[in-house]
Amino acid sequence: GAGVSQSPSNKVTEKGKDVELRCDPISGHTALYWYRQRLGQGLEFLIYFQGNSAPDKSGLPSDRFSAERTGESVSTLTIQRTQQEDSAVYLCASSFNPTGPNNSPLHFGNGTRLTVT
Amino acid sequence: GDSVTQMEGPVTLSEEAFLTINCTYTATGYPSLFWYVQYPGEGLQLLLKATKADDKGSNKGFEATYRKETTSFHLEKGSVQVSDSAVYFCALRYRDGGYNKLIFGAGTRLAVHP
Numbered sequence: 001g002a003g004v005s006q007s008p009s010n011k012v013t014e015k016g017k018d019v020e021l022r023c024d025p026i027s028g029h030t031a032l033y034w035y036r037q038r039l040g041q042g043l044e045f046l047i048y049f050q051g052n053s054a055p056d057k058s059g060l061p062s063d064r065f066s067a068e069r070t071g072e073s074v075s076t077l078t079i080q081r082t083q084q085e086d087s088a089v090y091l092c093a094s095s096f097n098p099t100g101p102n103n104s105p106l107h108f109g110n111g112t113r114l115t116v117t
Numbered sequence: 118g119d120s121v122t123q124m125e126g127p128v129t130l131s132e133e134a135f136l137t138i139n140c141t142y143t144a145t146g147y148p149s150l151f152w153y154v155q156y157p158g159e160g161l162q163l164l165l166k167a168t169k170a171d172d173k174g175s176n177k178g179f180e181a182t183y184r185k186e187t188t189s190f191h192l193e194k195g196s197v198q199v200s201d202s203a204v205y206f207c208a209l210r211y212r213d214g215g216y217n218k219l220i221f222g223a224g225t226r227l228a229v230h231p
Contacts, residue, residue: 004160031217042206042223043161048216056216091161095217105151106219108161 002026004109006092012115013082021077021112025094030072033106035091043091049075082116089113119144123207123222130197130229138192138225140181140207148211150174150183150190153221155204164192164205197229 005024013019025032034046045059049069060066064082069075079086093106124139142150152164152174165174170185179194190207207222 033219035221043221045218045220048218050216053215056218093161104217105163105166106153106161107163108153110160 004092004094004107006090006109006112008112009110010113010115012117015084015116016081018078018080019082019114021079021090021092021114023075023077023092023094023109025072025075025092026107028072029094029096029107031095031104032069032075033093034067034075034077035093036088037091037111038088046077046090079114082114084116087114087116119148119209119211119218119220121207121209121220121222123205123225126204126224126226128225128227130227132199132229132231133196134229136192136194136197136201136227138205138207138227140190140192140222142188142190142207142209144188144209144211146211148209150181151208151210152179152181152190152192153206153208155206155224157203161206197227199229199231202227202229 007022030051032049035043036046037043047067048056064080067077089111091111093108095104095106120143122141149168151166153161154164155161165176167174167183170183173182181190181192204224204226206224210219
């Protein structure tokens with residue numbers, strides 16, 4: 001497809017289980033971001049991949065969270081031993097690597113709504 | 118560190134009213150500024166952007182001007198419609214080492230009534 005694709009769109013899991021969320025970025029986009037959006041709140045940065053460089057993991061809230069991306073393709077965000085406070089919409093976004101410093105906009109997926117019961 | 122602050126919502130307006138949603142930022146370098154919009158049931162999408170001081174971004178009747186002297190990027194529209202009801206996010210993008218950081222404000226919900 002033409003846009004950023006995320007799956008699943010909805011996930012309900014029991015506390016303590018592991019979950020894996022998937023993001024397919026737009027073809028050719030070298031930058032990929034994961035954000036978390038809790039109900040009624042803004043976007044919280046989690047992790048950023050840029051090409052084959054080391055990812056910026058500074059936003060990951062705990063060591064239960066991890067993400068991988070192979071090259072410039074699919075990314076997976078894994079949450080281990082889920083807790084109720086992990087319930088949120090997890091958003092993925094991708095963009096071209098800007099040749100200038102800052103001016104390539106992000107294209108967002110529709111997100112995965114995670115509910116931990 | 119760099120940050121973005123938006124006016125709190127919700128903002129409730131009648132159709133054809135004038136809209137302003139305030140956004141201010143703090144940044145050490147020369148960021149680019151964006152407004153993203155999230156319509157009900159949809160993903161975030163870029164509304165407009167400005168990459169340097171005094172630039173004006175515009176789209177769908179919305180405008181925002183990058184004001185370095187007041188570190189602001191307020192969103193305006195002269196006459197809102199019911200279809201503009203959404204959550205609006207101000208965002209700032211800057212370089213930090215080798216990374217392109219993109220941070221968002223908390224979002225402002227706009228409700229437009231007929």
